[in-house]
Amino acid sequence: MHRFIAGTATMTLTITPQGPWMVRGQTEDEPFTDNRGQPNRRELLAPLLDRDDMPYIPGSSLKGVLRSTAERILRSMHPNRDPAWVPLADNPFVHAEQRLPELRSQIADSELREWLQQRPQEWFKDHPRYAQLMKMNTQRSDVASTAPRHLYPLLSPASQLFGCTLHAGLLMLDDAHTASVARQRRSHVAVDRFSGGVGAGPFIEDLAAAGVPLVTELRVVNFALWQLALLGLTIQELNRGYQGIGGGTRKGQGRVRISAERLEITYATLAYQAGETGAVSAQARLAGSAWQGLVEDVPPLVQVLEQEQRLLPELEPQTTDWRAAGAQRLLVQEGDVRRLFREATEKVWQPWVRAMRQEDQS
Numbered sequence: 121m122h123r124f125i126a127g128t129a130t131m132t133l134t135i136t137p138q139g140p141w142m143v144r145g146q147t148e149d150e151p152f153t154d155n156r157g158q159p160n161r162r163e164l165l166a167p168l169l170d171r172d173d174m175p176y177i178p179g180s181s182l183k184g185v186l187r188s189t190a191e192r193i194l195r196s197m198h199p200n201r202d203p204a205w206v207p208l209a210d211n212p213f214v215h216a217e218q219r220l221p222e223l224r225s226q227i228a229d230s231e232l233r234e235w236l237q238q239r240p241q242e243w244f245k246d247h248p249r250y251a252q253l254m255k256m257n258t259q260r261s262d263v264a265s266t267a268p269r270h271l272y273p274l275l276s277p278a279s280q281l282f283g284c285t286l287h288a289g290l291l292m293l294d295d296a297h298t299a300s301v302a303r304q305r306r307s308h309v310a311v312d313r314f315s316g317g318v319g320a321g322p323f324i325e326d327l328a329a330a331g332v333p334l335v336t337e338l339r340v341v342n343f344a345l346w347q348l349a350l351l352g353l354t355i356q357e358l359n360r361g362y363q364g365i366g367g368g369t370r371k372g373q374g375r376v377r378i379s380a381e382r383l384e385i386t387y388a389t390l391a392y393q394a395g396e397t398g399a400v401s402a403q404a405r406l407a408g409s410a411w412q413g414l415v416e417d418v419p420p421l422v423q424v425l426e427q428e429q430r431l432l433p434e435l436e437p438q439t440t441d442w443r444a445a446g447a448q449r450l451l452v453q454e455g456d457v458r459r460l461f462r463e464a465t466e467k468v469w470q471p472w473v474r475a476m477r478q479e480d481q482s
Contacts, residue, residue, distance in 0.1 A: 121272050122341070125402075126405045127386060127387040131383050137329075137334075137374070140329060141328050144366070190278060197477075198473070208277050229286065253270070290342055343402050346426070349469035350469065380458075383457045391406075397430075399452070403418055404418065425472055435452065435456070
């Protein structure tokens with residue numbers, strides 16, 4: 121899925137904390153004077169700081185929060201999915217034993233290559249969907265191809281977007297920075313569950329105050345439209361407070377509101393012809409005639425559901441300068457970003473979920 125680039129969606133996100141927050145950095149040893157007037161020392165839990173000594177949220181932390189929330193959404197869409205078929209979100213725990221479980225749903229996506237290599241040839245004849253996606257000839261004694269271009273359709277949708285050790289994800293996130301932010305301190309103790317007294321502490325946390333926004337950029341290369349819809353639903357879940365960012369989320373810290381200020385979609389001219397309008401699936405375009413015979417890993421469901429789909433059909437490409445030659449650029453402003461998410465959910469996400477549920481019966 122990374123050999124050619126048909127299109128890239130770049131989203132500018134503004135993250136506004138609704139309460140104090142902190143991504144924990146190092147623990148510092150701080151001198152202080154105790155209640156008896158004696159010098160003493162205590163641990164200060166300091167935030168992670170950027171080069172300007174400002175608290176920030178690493179892109180890896182943001183990506184982890186987005187992924188865990190997206191996985192919860194995916195699992196909720198089809199909790200009774202056939203355990204022999206590809207799960208919507210994989211089991212993240214890698215097995216220590218050499219012999220992996222028989223069911224696909226019981227392994228992590230990072231174990232997929234070893235799992236396929238442990239399947240005998242007869243197994244693929246009994247499970248033709250795997251052989252079809254891997255371009256296998258079940259009438260011959262070929263070993264199952266485990267090249268990345270054959271593995272991508274067999275990854276869980278969560279790993280298709282966010283990645284695993286077998287295949288880099290399509291989504292990338294920059295660190296979220298802020299120009300300035302006030303700091304506040306909060307102390308707490310760990311409670312001994314047997315005595316009800318203080319088990320450890322007190323701990324002093326140096327938190328970033330609420331209300332000061334952070335800005336980051338999110339990019340999805342060769343995106344599918346269902347993936348844009350999933351990102352919209354994920355942002356909605358975070359805005360409802362179902363998941364926090366950073367440490368202390370079970371104490372009310374880290375609640376945020378995320379707004380997509382703008383979305384820029386850039387297509388290669390091979391994928392987006394002159395005279396076209398609206399947002400189309402970059403992933404579906406990879407299965408078109410321009411890359412015929414060169415791209416083998418576009419999932420069949422994307423080809424069926426998204427090949428003719430178009431969001432915000434009135435949206436026209438922006439005029440670009442010579443530096444953008446060979447590309448077509450669509451610019452979606454904040455109000456239209458929400459509308460694009462809504463259209464992606466209604467036109468693509470809902471049919472995609474229905475098709476995923478029907479796969480079990482095929």
